Amino acid sequence: MKKLLAFIAVIGLGVLIILALDNNYQFPAFGHAYLPSRVSEHYITKGSNVDIIFGQTLNPESGPANIVTSIVVDYRSFDTLGEVTVLFISALGVSLLLGSAVTQKRLELEFKPNFMLRVGSRALFGIIIMTGVYVTLHGHLTPGGGFPGGTMIASAMLLLYLADDQFRAKIKSFKILEGVAGSLYVIIGLIGLIVGTYFLSNFLDNGVVGDLLSSGIIPIVYILIGLKVGSEISGMIDNFLTEEEVK
């Protein structure tokens, strides 16, 4: 009875929200919003008066063909640095809580991986890691980028942990990789400050929109973010799946 009342309340509220949004003059129909009134027009047109054509336009103000990347890693790259720092702090918190013991061993769970899980995970591991690398490398051309790509690489690691209940990754090298990638991001920003005019400015040539090797430092920064996020979340998974060794 209580459940039924709660369900009716949820459905009622959902309908109310949909109706309130549907008949509101401030909430235009889907696909009919006038974009320059919400996002600065400068970011959409990349500051040029002529149209940006995929595969033809040479050296625009901002290189990436994917407009989300051009905002996230070019115009607002400093925000992304902060985002990476937030992820770093949360990984730090997890490792302080769960991974502070000197010797760690794998968590003993009451489930043993069977034959299908072991073989299937080994087969899928390569495909998932290839997808992760692809998404990271093509971050400036297609949807995706460093964050989803890095997380895909980490979920491939999770699959390896699932497939073998004795497996442990070399977590020390992951920590080193994470530190190096994070520092290189800041160093690239500082080079931009020295060579260009501001922190994280794009000091390389932008090239043709749509080429794999284009848009200056953005692919480099996205590869660094992918490495950092991937190794960070792999370390987090290792912390979750290990426990203190009792002697």
Next chain:
Amino acid sequence: MTFIDIVMLVVSILLLIIAFLAVSEKKLIKSVIFLSALSMLSVVSFVLMKAPDVALTEAVIGSGLVTSLFVFTLLSIKKEEAK
């Protein structure tokens, strides 16, 4: 009403129902599975709303990583309680 509108309507009603089930479910492991289904459906709705970037991130983090971390946490809590 076009085809996309109908799909969108079905997806949003399912989203509401699964969100309700995830909250009201007594067993935690079932609740986690409903949460995973919720992320998967929201991926569909993000794709329909032409936001592939958000959809990709949600698919990887929401339904892959978070679900598995929740499941492992529940397993280790159960192990602690059995002691």
